[in-house]
Amino acid sequence: MTRFLYSRYWPAAQSLLPIAALVLYAAGIMATAQLLPAMNDRHVLYALACVIVQAVALLLLAGGLLASKFVLVHWNERRRRRIERISDLFAQYSFGAERNPELLAAARAHPTEFLGVWEASLNQLKGSPRLQMEGLLTETGLDHRLLAQLTHHDPGQVLSAIALLRKLEQPPMDAIEKTLDHPAEAVRMAARIAIASRGSSQAQERVLDQLPNLPSWQRVVLFQQIPADSSALQDYLERAFQTGDEVVVLAALEWVLSRQRFQPVSHARRLANSVSLEIRIKFFKALPFLATDEDATSLIRLGLDDPDWRVRAMAARTCGVLRISALGPELVQRFAHATHPVEAGHLARTLAALGGDSWRRLQRFTVSDDEMIRAVATEVIEKHFAHAQEQAQ
Amino acid sequence: MREMFLSMISWYEAGVISYLFAISAIYMMFLLTGCVLLLHHRFLRQDPEVSRALEFSALLPPISILAPAHNEAASVCQSVRAMLLLRYPEFEVVVINDGSKDDTLRVLIEEFHLYKSARFFDKRLATGPIRAIYESIDPIPLVVVDKQNTGKADSLNTGINVARYPLVCCVDADSILEEDSLLRASRPFVEDPERVIAVGGIIRVANGCEISGGRVARIDVPGTWTARFQVVEYLRAFLGGRVAFSMYNCLLVISGAFGIFSKAALLAVGGYRTDTVGEDMELVVRLHSWARKAGKDYRIVFEPEPVCWTEVPESLSTLHRQRSRWQRGTIQTLWAHRWLIGNPDYGLLGMVAFPYYALFEMFGPLVELSGYLLTLIGLAFHLFNLDIALLFFLASVSYGVLLSVASVVLEELTLRRYPNVRHLVLLLVASVLESLGFRQLLTIWRAQAFWHLVGNGQTWGAMDRKGFGPAGKSPA
Numbered sequence: 001m002t003r004f005l006y007s008r009y010w011p012a013a014q015s016l017l018p019i020a021a022l023v024l025y026a027a028g029i030m031a032t033a034q035l036l037p038a039m040n041d042r043h044v045l046y047a048l049a050c051v052i053v054q055a056v057a058l059l060l061l062a063g064g065l066l067a068s069k070f071v072l073v074h075w076n077e078r079r080r081r082r083i084e085r086i087s088d089l090f091a092q093y094s095f096g097a098e099r100n101p102e103l104l105a106a107a108r109a110h111p112t113e114f115l116g117v118w119e120a121s122l123n124q125l126k127g128s129p130r131l132q133m134e135g136l137l138t139e140t141g142l143d144h145r146l147l148a149q150l151t152h153h154d155p156g157q158v159l160s161a162i163a164l165l166r167k168l169e170q171p172p173m174d175a176i177e178k179t180l181d182h183p184a185e186a187v188r189m190a191a192r193i194a195i196a197s198r199g200s201s202q203a204q205e206r207v208l209d210q211l212p213n214l215p216s217w218q219r220v221v222l223f224q225q226i227p228a229d230s231s232a233l234q235d236y237l238e239r240a241f242q243t244g245d246e247v248v249v250l251a252a253l254e255w256v257l258s259r260q261r262f263q264p265v266s267h268a269r270r271l272a273n274s275v276s277l278e279i280r281i282k283f284f285k286a287l288p289f290l291a292t293d294e295d296a297t298s299l300i301r302l303g304l305d306d307p308d309w310r311v312r313a314m315a316a317r318t319c320g321v322l323r324i325s326a327l328g329p330e331l332v333q334r335f336a337h338a339t340h341p342v343e344a345g346h347l348a349r350t351l352a353a354l355g356g357d358s359w360r361r362l363q364r365f366t367v368s369d370d371e372m373i374r375a376v377a378t379e380v381i382e383k384h385f386a387h388a389q390e391q392a393q
Numbered sequence: 394m395r396e397m398f399l400s401m402i403s404w405y406e407a408g409v410i411s412y413l414f415a416i417s418a419i420y421m422m423f424l425l426t427g428c429v430l431l432l433h434h435r436f437l438r439q440d441p442e443v444s445r446a447l448e449f450s451a452l453l454p455p456i457s458i459l460a461p462a463h464n465e466a467a468s469v470c471q472s473v474r475a476m477l478l479l480r481y482p483e484f485e486v487v488v489i490n491d492g493s494k495d496d497t498l499r500v501l502i503e504e505f506h507l508y509k510s511a512r513f514f515d516k517r518l519a520t521g522p523i524r525a526i527y528e529s530i531d532p533i534p535l536v537v538v539d540k541q542n543t544g545k546a547d548s549l550n551t552g553i554n555v556a557r558y559p560l561v562c563c564v565d566a567d568s569i570l571e572e573d574s575l576l577r578a579s580r581p582f583v584e585d586p587e588r589v590i591a592v593g594g595i596i597r598v599a600n601g602c603e604i605s606g607g608r609v610a611r612i613d614v615p616g617t618w619t620a621r622f623q624v625v626e627y628l629r630a631f632l633g634g635r636v637a638f639s640m641y642n643c644l645l646v647i648s649g650a651f652g653i654f655s656k657a658a659l660l661a662v663g664g665y666r667t668d669t670v671g672e673d674m675e676l677v678v679r680l681h682s683w684a685r686k687a688g689k690d691y692r693i694v695f696e697p698e699p700v701c702w703t704e705v706p707e708s709l710s711t712l713h714r715q716r717s718r719w720q721r722g723t724i725q726t727l728w729a730h731r732w733l734i735g736n737p738d739y740g741l742l743g744m745v746a747f748p749y750y751a752l753f754e755m756f757g758p759l760v761e762l763s764g765y766l767l768t769l770i771g772l773a774f775h776l777f778n779l780d781i782a783l784l785f786f787l788a789s790v791s792y793g794v795l796l797s798v799a800s801v802v803l804e805e806l807t808l809r810r811y812p813n814v815r816h817l818v819l820l821l822v823a824s825v826l827e828s829l830g831f832r833q834l835l836t837i838w839r840a841q842a843f844w845h846l847v848g849n850g851q852t853w854g855a856m857d858r859k860g861f862g863p864a865g866k867s868p869a
Binding site: 225254 | 425428429446451453514784791792796799
């Protein structure tokens with residue numbers, strides 16, 4: 001079933017199945033009308049056929065629904081009991097009991113439930129008890145079953161095998177890396193996730209090279225998986241920031257913003273002056289996490305002079321995060337003439353964060369003639385006090 | 394003369410029957426389309442790893458949740474608490490107290506330690522006057538806007554003005570969102586950020602469910618038949634129609650109880666219109682119209698997984714007011730955008746979705762009611778044979794029952810929220826009984842909406858709230 005759902009034939013089937021079902025329904029009415037005794041009024045004949053077909057369909061649907069639910073509820077109950085029993089055996093095993101033949105028998109008889117409990121225990125355990133649990137996979141022989149599943153044609157089977165194998169301390173990455181070429185995109189994505197977190201440097205490089213071409217949600221997911229100290233990632237980011245490719249640079253900046261780890265960057269001025277608005281916005285947003293080869297103050301000045309208010313707002317925000325007091329007087333001037341409320345908000349919050357003279361001058365804006373400036377300054381000062389009160393409590 | 398009259402009546406009756414079969418056939422198509430799409434959705438979205446990663450990502454667009462509240466003291470605290478516990482990296486809850494006459498504002502101030510805030514906002518949309526804005530002294534992202542009573546649409550526009558984030562989620566203050574509903578509903582925005590401008594989620598009936606700590610702790614079928622009929626109705630509408638319309642980017646309704654919109658798109662179309670009672674449908678139609686006129690490549694999506702639980706009316710009088718309002722909203726929207734009907738410049742929207750709504754949703758009750766009346770007149774004056782009239786009635790009713798049962802089957806096949814056989818038995822019985830009286834009653838009420846519209850089209854009508862569980866009762 002799942003194989004068909006993941007196949008390339010599914011989109012066509014998706015459109016055709018409802019029509020086919022409706023045609024089947026109409027054909028059912030026609031066939032029933034043929035079976036009924038002849039009547040003068042054809043409308044009455046077809047109405048009667050319609051009622052019969054609908055009644056049969058209703059009975060089949062309702063009966064099938066109730067029967068399947070009944071079976072499902074009982075099956076789930078039995079499954080729950082099996083899982084409870086296997087969980088008890090796992091608990092005994094983890095508390096140092098001898099390898100229980102009953103546990104091995106359960107693994108052979110009910111591998112799906114066994115693997116479910118096994119996965120749950122790996123999520124909870126750490127250290128040697130976890131390694132002990134991992135060993136169970138080999139002892140039960142289920143590791144071979146999962147490895148075989150990786151080459152299965154059914155994407156559902158491959159996905160569940162990847163999800164379980166990647167939990168191991170030393171997952172069989174060679175086998176998982178091969179699924180990067182699987183025809184189903186869902187499997188390729190699962191493989192990318194596994195490789196991003198635990199794969200070899202070469203495989204990680206391959207995944208990273210694909211990053212700019214992946215949909216943004218896949219990038220968001222992968223950014224969470226790659227370890228920050230991965231050498232492949234460091235190499236990739238270094239190369240990415242040097243390329244002129246907008247998509248590659250944006251993906252690298254997204255990683256910095258997503259993980260918020262300190263990242264060395266060369267050619268920062270080029271990014272600050274990029275023709276791409278998106279790059280400039282993201283660069284100034286990510287600047288607190290970038291170790292640049294240039295003075296941050298001069299870079300922020302570039303941002304504050306940007307023609308677009310979104311870049312100016314991000315530059316002002318970064319100035320507050322980095323507490324660059326030297327820019328205080330300049331920010332005060334900019335705040336006095338700000339026209340966009342978001343930019344004004346960032347400027348005001350930065351002035352509050354810088355403290356000292358900047359904070360005092362911000363307070364003077366609460367009597368400004370400009371309604372927006374006055375309101376923004378008042379709000380920021382109020383928040384500042386509320387925050388201080390909260391911290392005091 | 395008599396024969397001509399008889400012939401006319403017969404033709405009209407045949408027309409009505411064909412119309413009823415056509416609408417049922419279309420609904421069947423919707424359900425079948427919904428079935429294949431939901432099956433696909435169920436298997437392809439089983440990725441807890443992806444959900445976990447998204448939950449902790451700083452790249453997810455932040456969301457402002459807008460919850461207009463009018464006399465909701467009974468349930469507002471539970472709902473707000475549930476909203477604050479949603480799983481999402483960055484969001485704020487903006488409750489708009491629309492001139493409540495009960496203790497809505499007081500209970501919010503006391504429960505969440507609110508203070509009068511100087512929060513600044515850009516008044517991009519024209520709205521009624523605001524009395525005050527409150528924020529919490531606690532580190533929770535809650536903003537309460539207190540304003541004069543100007544209606545739900547104006548309250549939402551106020552919320553859009555006050556909202557700080559690029560996405561706004563419009564919900565009813567008395568509804569309960571499942572804790573991962575924002576993560577799921579925002580997924581289309583993450584997957585297709587350039588094109589998606591609005592996403593609607595599924596609304597489920599909370600009556601009968603056990604609510605604890607602002608969450609649905611145990612799912613059950615409502616205790617009254619009126620509410621059970623509405624469970625079946627909601628399943629049929631959401632799992633069939635909306636999934637199918639969404640597939641072809643023709644979704645015309647995102648329920649006012651739960652929908653996420655791009656704030657930029659809302660501002661571009663001027664926010665909600667305040668001169669209609671169907672502001673949710675009208676907004677979506679205007680978004681379509683604006684995007685197509687501007688030549689934008691856009692999508693308005695229905696997501697079947699993010700669930701919002703809501704209390705449906707159990708008394709017939711409240712249900713009457715609600716359905717009358719919905720029908721008036723539909724009529725007002727279709728009339729306001731009547732130039733879209735059959736307009737080839739608007740693709741499937743103009744050629745299929747809009748004509749469908751006009752023909753079946755707007756005029757449907759009138760045609761169906763006239764059919765019933767004509768049959769009664771025909772039988773009274775011996776113009777029709779009773780057996781034949783009954784046969785056609787049975788054919789029409791059994792088709793309706795078949796559709797309802799199919800929607801329950803679809804629910805069980807795909808989302809499977811009802812855990813027991815007893816639940817399904819009750820829903821199946823409701824599916825049968827719904828077509829034997831309840832549907833006809835709704836038809837009469839919806840037909841009445843035409844007359845109400847001429848009279849007082851802007852009246853919303855009060856909704857009697859029981860609140861969710863003992864904790865949700867009105868404070869003393």
